[in-house]
Amino acid sequence: MRALERLSEDEARRVEGVITDLDDTMLDQGRLGEAAYGALWRAQRAGLPVLVATGRPAGWGEVLARQWPVVGVVAENGGVAFQRVGAGVERVERVSAEERQARRLQLACGAAELTALFPELQAADDNETRLSDVTFDVGERVQLPPDRVAQIAAQARSWGFRVTVSSVHLHLSLDGDDKASGALWFLQQRLGLDPSRARGRWAFVGDSGNDAPCFAAFSLTFGVANVLPALPLLSRPPRYLAPGACGEGFVQVIDALVKNSCNP
Numbered sequence: 001m002r003a004l005e006r007l008s009e010d011e012a013r014r015v016e017g018v019i020t021d022l023d024d025t026m027l028d029q030g031r032l033g034e035a036a037y038g039a040l041w042r043a044q045r046a047g048l049p050v051l052v053a054t055g056r057p058a059g060w061g062e063v064l065a066r067q068w069p070v071v072g073v074v075a076e077n078g079g080v081a082f083q084r085v086g087a088g089v090e091r092v093e094r095v096s097a098e099e100r101q102a103r104r105l106q107l108a109c110g111a112a113e114l115t116a117l118f119p120e121l122q123a124a125d126d127n128e129t130r131l132s133d134v135t136f137d138v139g140e141r142v143q144l145p146p147d148r149v150a151q152i153a154a155q156a157r158s159w160g161f162r163v164t165v166s167s168v169h170l171h172l173s174l175d176g177d178d179k180a181s182g183a184l185w186f187l188q189q190r191l192g193l194d195p196s197r198a199r200g201r202w203a204f205v206g207d208s209g210n211d212a213p214c215f216a217a218f219s220l221t222f223g224v225a226n227v228l229p230a231l232p233l234l235s236r237p238p239r240y241l242a243p244g245a246c247g248e249g250f251v252q253v254i255d256a257l258v259k260n261s262c263n264p
Ligand SMILES: [Mg+2]
Pocket: 021, 022, 023, 024, 025, 166, 167, 206, 207, 208
């Protein structure tokens, strides 16, 4: 990892868009600060499209895609995405309605069995608007020790679930996508971008273990300062490290890219 200030003008100028995580990257303890929201608008003005890639639920994705100056929102760690089209929002996902229903039933059974084995598990408070996963709170209102979270994740994986752990949540899913494959699929399907080019030309900003697929998939990646404790969970660390944590770090990354854009 290199310090953000070492990002070269050439490297910044090659960036055609930014994919960003939400929690503990753009958001500070779940809240969107004034500076981070301003950075989204500056990116848009500079011609730098922003795509959100989050583990948060479909219900959030639909609202954010409608209200924020972003090209889309990939929610549930790649399971479902939203794009603003005209005055409305379109949902895009790879599986049919019938398959989604069957998976939801399997997920509910798996979640019940997991809770029976690990009684300390509590459902996250955002499950009601989820479509492709079931989510437990491990670091938001409830704090579970990392070794216990790892044990729970291993159990669920042994049953065939895809398990994703972020700074706040543990997600069970039967979808194959992760944040990177979901984001690349969205960029290809909805914006017509070649996935190989997108890997090289779209930057990523994130902070935690569920960002590992994006840190590995994209050439130019940025960690906000609070990514440091998550480094053991990342197969590949971010290329650059912002000095600020959470929203402050996000603003620093966007400003470093906007400075070198066509319309700074
Ligand atoms: Mg995060």
